[in-house]
Amino acid sequence: MNLPTPAIVTQAGARRLPRLALLMLCCAYVLPGFIGRDAWRSADMAALGFMAELVQGSSNWLLPTLMGTPTDNPAVLPYWLGAWAMQLAPNWASADFMVRIPFGxxxxxxxxxxxxxxxxxxxxxxxQPVAFAFGGxxxxxxxxxxxxxxxxxxxxxxxxxxxxxxxxxxxxxxxxxxxxxxxxxxxxxxxxxxxxxxxxxxxxxxxxxxxxxxxxxxxxxxxxxxxxxxxxxxxxxxxxxxxxxxxxxxxxxxxxxxxxxxxxxxxxxxxxxxxxxxxxxxxxxxxxxxxxxxxxxxxxxxxxxxxxxxxxxxxxxxxxxxxxxxxxxxxxxxxxxxxxxxxxxxxxxxxxxxxxxxxxLKRQVAALIDWFTLLFFSGCAFIIWVVWIAMQTGVPAQPAANVARLAPGFEAQFSFLALCIALAATLAWGWLVKWRVGRHRAAIWKSLVLPAGGAALSWLLLMTLWMPLLNYAQSYNALVQQTKDQLDESGCVETLGLGQGQIAAFQFYGKLQLKAMQPSPSCPWLLVEPLADLSAPLGIDLSAWQLQAIVRHPASTGESVLLFKRQ
Structure with a gap:
């Protein structure tokens, strides 16, 4: 039989998802990740740097630059939105948080x-679905x-x-x-x-x-x-x-x-x-x-x-x-x-x-989606909880050792608020699974409830339980702080070959005054992007600069910098 449309839906199947549940799901997905973290490597950090230079007046609003370098992406409006948010930021709010509001x-x-x-x-x-002979x-x-x-x-x-x-x-x-x-x-x-x-x-x-x-x-x-x-x-x-x-x-x-x-x-x-x-x-x-x-x-x-x-x-x-x-x-x-x-x-x-x-969708396909989603996201949530417990207590030992190996120097932090939010989200997931395996077969959106709920759960758990670890590994703060510990109070640093994310991090979080390397040094310090073997690139006058330290990002070997001091 050739139907005018493949959709066969009863009025019971067209029931809508409760508005409060849909709103809570959206909030649980949107808010985590915009709150309580620093800018991450590297596009996120670089964008923040372009916005900051617009606010400071050191960049053209029609051609945003970072230390005179234009953006990789030919965009202006996103940087305007972030810069306007910075300008409107009250004294009690951090600039990087205000920037995220328009993007949220x-x-x-x-x-x-x-x-x-x-x-x-x-x-x-x-x-539209097929019209039934007797309505419905x-x-x-x-x-x-x-x-x-x-x-x-x-x-x-x-x-x-x-x-x-x-x-x-x-x-x-x-x-x-x-x-x-x-x-x-x-x-x-x-x-x-x-x-x-x-x-x-x-x-x-x-x-x-x-x-x-x-x-x-x-x-x-x-x-x-x-x-x-x-x-x-x-x-x-x-x-x-x-x-x-x-x-x-x-x-x-x-x-x-x-x-x-x-x-x-x-x-x-x-x-x-x-x-x-x-x-x-x-x-x-x-x-x-x-x-x-x-x-x-x-x-x-x-x-x-x-x-x-x-x-x-x-x-x-x-x-x-x-x-x-x-x-x-x-x-x-x-x-x-x-x-x-x-x-x-x-x-x-x-x-x-x-x-x-x-x-x-046939019932067998919908059941396959549900079982795959249930196993996948429940497994993800279980892993996130086990690693968090290991970070807090050292047990199990293997996950704790993995964290120490991948993020050396990281010190676990405990947040009661984050724990409560994560527990509430996990309980909500359990309730959602119970609802889905119950007799709720009519609603046509039912096959996507578990995928959406599982994605929101995993993201929320990562942004609460793992936030300190991810912030430590994904931001430049550790690299910036290790570098600043070896500098004097002048804050004047020349640079050579640094990426836009690194430049933005040293300027925004390190409050350093960065300049491109000059033939005649004007700053007492020089930051250089090393070669693959951590050696200095060509073009550095070693008679004027002495290698002071190799500063490595604790969680990313590809984010190392060479620190030189003027002789």
Whole structure:
């Protein structure tokens, strides 16, 4: 029997996820990682350095620099947001914490846009479930709301989202603005003014955040899909005319953002074609598999189950639009030097596609997802707790020895508040597992509850129980403090070859006055990036400088510096 749609959903299956539970899940995912830590290596720290120089007036707002060096990412808006947050920071708040507030709001924007984007795509007539002969099928609004809950759960469950979505970097700004444009194109058939403003802000924000090429591709492709969707309104010539006008406006807006990028010097050719080697392609495939899990298998299932609707005479907007976004991001990932940060932008679209797989999943597949998720995230939580106990008590001995070997010099810290939060999260996970194995088979989003809850649990446990250890290993503070212990009070240091993250750390956390190395030394100290064998690079006048110490990051041998003193 050829059904008009593969979705068969009853009204009971369209029950929505309780709003309080969804809100608590989002808070448990968003807040940890933005609170209680220093900037981490190295993009997170480098971005903070660019923002600080804007505030100090030592950098051009249209061309942010760090010690005169421009950014690797052709972006300006993310650094403006961080600099404005610093300028508005009260005396009692640390600058690095205030910087994270607008980026935390950008993550909230991405979540909200993913929910509403999925909701409006699910309102598409071609996305509606099969109508039953005697009634009882899901009502359009209820069905769309349940699908949106599933899309948001798939977004939170994505493994690659956790760390990159909690860094104050251009990647998170790109995620927020691309999600906003995705929502705009999903909602445009139903609302006009709100999505129009969202489309303009999304494309301009994405361009100013360092992704002008993707903004152009998103815009032009969406304009074509919107124009092709004019057949869905039947014989309504007025609405067809509006759709054509909207498609032209979106295309012109996309071209306008490209002109804006050219005028600001943001359009840079950064394509790096992958090498035709097994290791290169194997790494790319592994990134796709783990970074977008569990959205990608569900997205592929959606494309298969909805294939007849996708290639029908009428455009299936609910499949074609997220497929276009996901395809562009995946292609850009293949040729991008920062592949994981580019792939991050595909997660809202992949999550939406994953949601449309839910009404078509068989019970055996749903059970397989549940059991895999239960074992995986319960195992992760168990490991996190065991290592934390070992750090606090020394028992078991092997995990404690591993921590001492990987992070020498680290001293465990106990936080009663962190312990209470971690215990509450673990108990909530136990309750969620009990709920899922109970008789709650109706809701179509049920298969993504455990993946989203497990991802939030693991991230929260890491950001509470392991926060001191991760902060010690991932920040530059230990390296900066060891270096400062050997300096005098002048604070004047010349540098040679340091990375942007290291420069920002020594300036922001070390309060050092850094200068590029001069032919005639003007500072009593010199910091140098060593070669692979920890030797000094060429270009240092050893008659003027004497090696004082080799300062190593305790948890990362690749973050060592050579400290020279002027003779």
């Amino acid at each position: 709001l950008l993550l909230v924007l991405a979540m909200t846009a993913t929910w509403y984007g999925t909701y409006y795509l699910a309102r598409n007539p071609l996305a 099928e899901a009502q359009p609004a209820d069905y769309a709301r349940a699908m949106a809950d599933g899309g948001l759960l798939a977004f939170i469950a994505s493994l690659g989202l956790a760390q990159l979505s909690h860094e104050a970097t251009p990647a998170l700004a790109q995620l927020g603005f691309s999600s906003l444009f995705f929502y705009a194109m999903a909602a445009l058939p139903y609302r006009r003014h709100g999505p129009a403003w969202a489309a303009a802000i999304g494309l301009i924000g994405l361009t100013l955040s360092g992704a002008p090429t993707l903004a152009l591709l998103f815009g032009l492709g969406s304009a074509v899909l919107h124009f092709a969707d004019r057949e869905s309104v039947g014989s309504d010539t007025t609405r067809k005319s509006h759709i054509v006008q909207e498609a032209i406006a979106i295309a012109l807006l996309s071209l306008g953002t490209t002109v804006l990028a050219l005028s600001l010097g943001l359009l840079r050719w950064k394509v790096e074609w992958p090498e035709a080697t097994w290791s290169e392609w194997n790494g790319f495939v592994q990134l796709l598999v783990w970074f977008t899990w569990p959205a990608w298998p569900l997205a592929l299932w959606t494309l298969w189950r909805w294939r007849r609707q996708l290639f029908n005479r009428r455009i299936s907007r609910h499949i074609a639009l997220p497929a276009w976004f996901a395809l562009m991001c995946t292609g850009a990932t293949l040729v991008s030097p920062s592949s994981d940060r580019t792939l991050l932008l595909a997660l809202p679209a992949l999550s939406t596609l994953a949601a449309f797989a839910l009404p078509t």
